[in-house]
Amino acid sequence: MIDLFKSKKNYPEYWKTYEATFREKQPKYVSDIRFVVFDTETTGFDFKKDRILSIGAVTVKRQEIHISDSLEIYVKQQRFNPETVEIHGIIRSEKVTLNSEEEAVKIFLEYIGNAVLVAHHAQFDIRMMNEILKRLDLPQLKNKVLDTVNLYRATRITSNLINTQRNYTLDEIAENLDISVKDRHTAAGDAMITAIAFMKIIGRLGRNGSLKLYDLMRL
Amino acid sequence: MKNTISARIADFLKRYPPFRFLKPEDLNAIAAGAVVLYKEKDVTIFEEGDDGHELFYIVHKGAVNITKKEDDRQKVLDKCDEGDIFGLRPVFANESYQISAITAEETILYGISVADFKPLVLENKQVGQFLLESFASNTRNPYSHEHKGKLIGDLPKAEDSLAIFELQPVGITKHVISCSPDTQVSKAAGLMTQHHIGSVVVTLEDIPKGILTDKDLRQAIAHDRFSPDQPVSEIMTSPVICYPEGLTIAQAQVTMIKHGISHLCITEDGTPNTRVIGMVTEHDVIVSQGNNPTALIKTIKRAGRTKDLKKIRHRITHLLQGYLDHNIPMTHISKVMFELNDATIKRVIERRLEKTTPPPCDFAWLSLGSQGRKEQILTTDQDNAIIFANQNEKDLPRVRQYFLDLAGKINKDLKKIGFDYCPAEMMAKNERWCLSLDEWKEQFTEWISNPGTDEILLCSIFFDYDITYGDVRLVNELSDHILKLSNESHPFLNTMAMTALQNPPPLGFFRQFLVESNGEHKDFFDLKKRAIMPITDAGRLLLLQHWVKNINNTADRFEKLAELEPQNKELYLSCSYASKALQKFRAKQGLLHNDSGRFIELETLNKEEKIKLKRCFKSLREVQELIKLRFKITNLI
Incomplete structure (x- = not known):
C-alpha cells in the first residue's frame, strides 16, 4: 500500500506537468476547446507485440490548424515487421530523428496537455499509447477522446437504405467529404486528413457555434 | 526535422x-x-x-x-x-x-x-x-489568359441579374469591312461572301455614307432594280444608323427592332459625320448574352475538363436567375435546365469513356429522381444507376467491376461539378445499383411483389428513371417488365396509393401553413416533403395504371392523364399547373438562399405568392381525394 503510494509520488516530472494541466476545466463550447487530432503508425495490430513507429498530431482550435504547431515523432523500435513496412513507408534507414519510447511519450504528453484527443478509430491509437505508458510504469492517458468514425456517422442521414453502423474507413470519409488523400499511411499525413475531416464534421454538425463538447461526447 | x-x-x-x-x-x-x-x-x-x-x-x-x-x-x-x-x-x-x-x-x-x-x-x-x-x-x-476576357470576365456581368446585364456595353466588331460608294454591287457581294458577313459599310474617307446588307441585295433583286455592274450607292441603305461607343446591349437591341435592321454602325462621336470605328451586329448582341442556352450547350459539348464544366454550372445558374426574374414559363425553364444538366452529365460520361478501355458490353446510365423526372432545376444531389447487358456467371463479376470503377469516376466528376453525392448512396458506384438487366428485373420483382415502406420508397425513386447515356433497348425492356408487374399486383398499387396519401395538404384548420415544428429547419415550410413529393407520387401512381411508359415529368404526366381521362381533365390540368408552380417556388427559394430550395421561409413570400401556393395545395387535396376513392383507401385511424 505504501509502495503504491510511493510509486505515485515518484512519477517523472513530465508526467506531473501533464497531470497538472487537467486542473484546468475544459471549456463548454466546442469553439473554445483545443483539440489534438493524432494518428499513430505501428508495426501491426497486436497490442502486446506490436510497437508504435511514429506519431503525427495537429491542433485544431476555432476550426484552424497552425502548421507550426504540429507534431511528427519517429520512435526507435527493435521490432520490425516486413509486412507493414511498405504501408507505413517508414523504412528503418529513412533519415529522421529517432526517439526512444520514453522521449516520444515525453514530447507527446507535453504537446497534448489536457486537449481533447481526436483520432480515426480512436480506441486503437489510444490503446497503443497506453501500452507504452504501461511499459514505462505510468498511468493511462487522462484526456477525453472523440472518434471521427462516430462523429461522421452522426452527419449521415438516418435511412434504412444505408447501413449507418458501418465502420467507415478514413479513405471513405475523405472521399465523401472531398478531402484530398496524399501521404496516406504516414502518421502525420493521416492526422492531417483526420483533422480536416474533423473540422468538416464539426461544420456539418454546426448549430451556429452553440455546439458543446457534451453533445459530441454523446454521439 | x-x-x-x-x-x-x-x-x-x-x-x-x-x-x-x-x-x-x-x-x-x-x-x-x-x-x-x-x-x-x-x-x-x-x-x-x-x-x-x-x-x-x-x-x-x-x-x-x-x-x-x-x-x-x-x-x-x-x-x-x-x-x-x-x-x-x-x-x-x-x-x-x-x-x-x-x-x-x-x-x-x-x-x-x-x-x-x-x-x-x-x-x-x-x-x-x-x-x-x-x-x-x-x-x-x-x-x-483563360480567366481573362473569358469566363471570369463574364462573371461580374453575369452575377448581376439579367436586367442589369443588359445595361452592359455591347461587344463591338472592330474589324469593319467597307467599300466606297462607287464599288460595283457584284464586287461588294463578293467581299461579303469572302468574309462570311451579312453587310458591308459604304464609306467615303472613313465617313459612313450607307450600308449594304443581304436584305438590300434581296430587295434589289425582287424589285428588279438589280444589275451586277451598278454602284452600291444605288441600292444601299442610307443614311446609316450610327451610335457612339459604349452602346448598351438593351439599346442596341431596341434600336435594331425599331428600325427593323440587324446592323449598327459605331462612329467616333455617334453621328454619321465622323469616322467609322466599329460595327454591332445581331450576332454581337447574342454573343454578348453569353449565358444563353444555345451558347451554353455548345460550350458544354466542347468542354475538355471537369473544371470547365464546373464554371459552366455557374453560368447556368445565372441563366436560371434571369429566366425567373423575367417570368419565363416554367415549362420552358425546366426543359432548358433539363437539357443543360443532361448535356453536362453526358459530357462527363463521354469524357470518362474516352479515357478508359471500351465497355465490355452494352450499358445504360440512368438518372433517377428529379433529374429522371426532368425536374432538376437547381443542382441537387445526384441519383443514378447503371444497367448493363446480361452476362453469364463467369463474366459477371469482371463486368460489374468495370462498371463500378467507371461509375466511381463519373460520380466523383459530377460531385466536382456541383452535383453532391446522394446521402442515401443511390449512385451507380454503389454495387446495389450497378446491375445487369436480369438483376434489375429481379430487383423490381422483389420490390413490387413484397411492398413494404422501404420498397415503395425505392420504387418511387427508381420508377422515375431517364436514360442519360447508352443503349435505350435495355431501358425499354426494363420499363415493360415493371409496367406488367405493377399492374398485376394489386397490393403493390394499394401500398403505393397509401404512400401517396401519407402527406396530406399542408394547410391547418384555419388555412394557415403548417411549418416544421422541430429540427434544423424549425418554422420553415418543407416544400419538398409537403407539396412536391405528394404531387409527384400522385402523378406517378395514376399514370402507372394506364400502361404509359417514358413519361416521367410530373406536369407532363398530369397532362397525359387529362388526355386519357377526359372526365377528370380539369383536375389533372390544375395539378399539372400546380406541379410547375411548385417547381418555380423551389427554384426561386433555392436561388435566394443558395441551396436546394427545399425549405421556404414564409416571411419572404408576398401575399400573391402565398395565395398561389395555397391554390396548389387545393389541387393536391383534390387529387388525393380521387386516389382515395379509386384505390379504396380508408382512413385507418
Whole structure:
C-alpha cells in the first residue's frame, strides 16, 4: 500500500506537468476547446507485440490548424515487421530523428496537455499509447477522446437504405467529404486528413457555434 | 526535422503563382508557418472596412466570393477557387480592406503570414510583380489568359441579374469591312461572301455614307432594280444608323427592332459625320448574352475538363436567375435546365469513356429522381444507376467491376461539378445499383411483389428513371417488365396509393401553413416533403395504371392523364399547373438562399405568392381525394 503510494509520488516530472494541466476545466463550447487530432503508425495490430513507429498530431482550435504547431515523432523500435513496412513507408534507414519510447511519450504528453484527443478509430491509437505508458510504469492517458468514425456517422442521414453502423474507413470519409488523400499511411499525413475531416464534421454538425463538447461526447 | 504536413502544403502552393517563383527553402518556410482554416458556406472571412488580417489567403478547396457593397447590395466582383489568392491588401498597405470575402461553399483556406511573406515580395521581383498585378486588377491571376476576357470576365456581368446585364456595353466588331460608294454591287457581294458577313459599310474617307446588307441585295433583286455592274450607292441603305461607343446591349437591341435592321454602325462621336470605328451586329448582341442556352450547350459539348464544366454550372445558374426574374414559363425553364444538366452529365460520361478501355458490353446510365423526372432545376444531389447487358456467371463479376470503377469516376466528376453525392448512396458506384438487366428485373420483382415502406420508397425513386447515356433497348425492356408487374399486383398499387396519401395538404384548420415544428429547419415550410413529393407520387401512381411508359415529368404526366381521362381533365390540368408552380417556388427559394430550395421561409413570400401556393395545395387535396376513392383507401385511424 505504501509502495503504491510511493510509486505515485515518484512519477517523472513530465508526467506531473501533464497531470497538472487537467486542473484546468475544459471549456463548454466546442469553439473554445483545443483539440489534438493524432494518428499513430505501428508495426501491426497486436497490442502486446506490436510497437508504435511514429506519431503525427495537429491542433485544431476555432476550426484552424497552425502548421507550426504540429507534431511528427519517429520512435526507435527493435521490432520490425516486413509486412507493414511498405504501408507505413517508414523504412528503418529513412533519415529522421529517432526517439526512444520514453522521449516520444515525453514530447507527446507535453504537446497534448489536457486537449481533447481526436483520432480515426480512436480506441486503437489510444490503446497503443497506453501500452507504452504501461511499459514505462505510468498511468493511462487522462484526456477525453472523440472518434471521427462516430462523429461522421452522426452527419449521415438516418435511412434504412444505408447501413449507418458501418465502420467507415478514413479513405471513405475523405472521399465523401472531398478531402484530398496524399501521404496516406504516414502518421502525420493521416492526422492531417483526420483533422480536416474533423473540422468538416464539426461544420456539418454546426448549430451556429452553440455546439458543446457534451453533445459530441454523446454521439 | 521531417515535416510531412508542411511538405504537403508546400506541394500544393508551388503549383500556383506567386509561390512557384519562390526558392524551395523559402517556400518550405512559408508552408511551415501556414494556417489551415475551415470555413462553412456563407461565412464572412473579412468585411469591407475591417482592419487587415495578419494573414492573406489561398483557396485550397471550395470557393470564395469577393464582393463590394454598391447601392446597399453586395455586388460580386470575383469568385476565387482552388489556387486563387485574395486578401492581399495588408501585404501592400497598412489599410483596411476595400472588399469583402465571403465563402460561396464549404471552403478550406491556407492562410499565409503577411509578416513572413513581405520580405520575399521585396526580394523576389517576380513575386512582387505578380502580386501587384493581381492586386491591382480584379482578376487575381494576371497570367491566366483563360480567366481573362473569358469566363471570369463574364462573371461580374453575369452575377448581376439579367436586367442589369443588359445595361452592359455591347461587344463591338472592330474589324469593319467597307467599300466606297462607287464599288460595283457584284464586287461588294463578293467581299461579303469572302468574309462570311451579312453587310458591308459604304464609306467615303472613313465617313459612313450607307450600308449594304443581304436584305438590300434581296430587295434589289425582287424589285428588279438589280444589275451586277451598278454602284452600291444605288441600292444601299442610307443614311446609316450610327451610335457612339459604349452602346448598351438593351439599346442596341431596341434600336435594331425599331428600325427593323440587324446592323449598327459605331462612329467616333455617334453621328454619321465622323469616322467609322466599329460595327454591332445581331450576332454581337447574342454573343454578348453569353449565358444563353444555345451558347451554353455548345460550350458544354466542347468542354475538355471537369473544371470547365464546373464554371459552366455557374453560368447556368445565372441563366436560371434571369429566366425567373423575367417570368419565363416554367415549362420552358425546366426543359432548358433539363437539357443543360443532361448535356453536362453526358459530357462527363463521354469524357470518362474516352479515357478508359471500351465497355465490355452494352450499358445504360440512368438518372433517377428529379433529374429522371426532368425536374432538376437547381443542382441537387445526384441519383443514378447503371444497367448493363446480361452476362453469364463467369463474366459477371469482371463486368460489374468495370462498371463500378467507371461509375466511381463519373460520380466523383459530377460531385466536382456541383452535383453532391446522394446521402442515401443511390449512385451507380454503389454495387446495389450497378446491375445487369436480369438483376434489375429481379430487383423490381422483389420490390413490387413484397411492398413494404422501404420498397415503395425505392420504387418511387427508381420508377422515375431517364436514360442519360447508352443503349435505350435495355431501358425499354426494363420499363415493360415493371409496367406488367405493377399492374398485376394489386397490393403493390394499394401500398403505393397509401404512400401517396401519407402527406396530406399542408394547410391547418384555419388555412394557415403548417411549418416544421422541430429540427434544423424549425418554422420553415418543407416544400419538398409537403407539396412536391405528394404531387409527384400522385402523378406517378395514376399514370402507372394506364400502361404509359417514358413519361416521367410530373406536369407532363398530369397532362397525359387529362388526355386519357377526359372526365377528370380539369383536375389533372390544375395539378399539372400546380406541379410547375411548385417547381418555380423551389427554384426561386433555392436561388435566394443558395441551396436546394427545399425549405421556404414564409416571411419572404408576398401575399400573391402565398395565395398561389395555397391554390396548389387545393389541387393536391383534390387529387388525393380521387386516389382515395379509386384505390379504396380508408382512413385507418
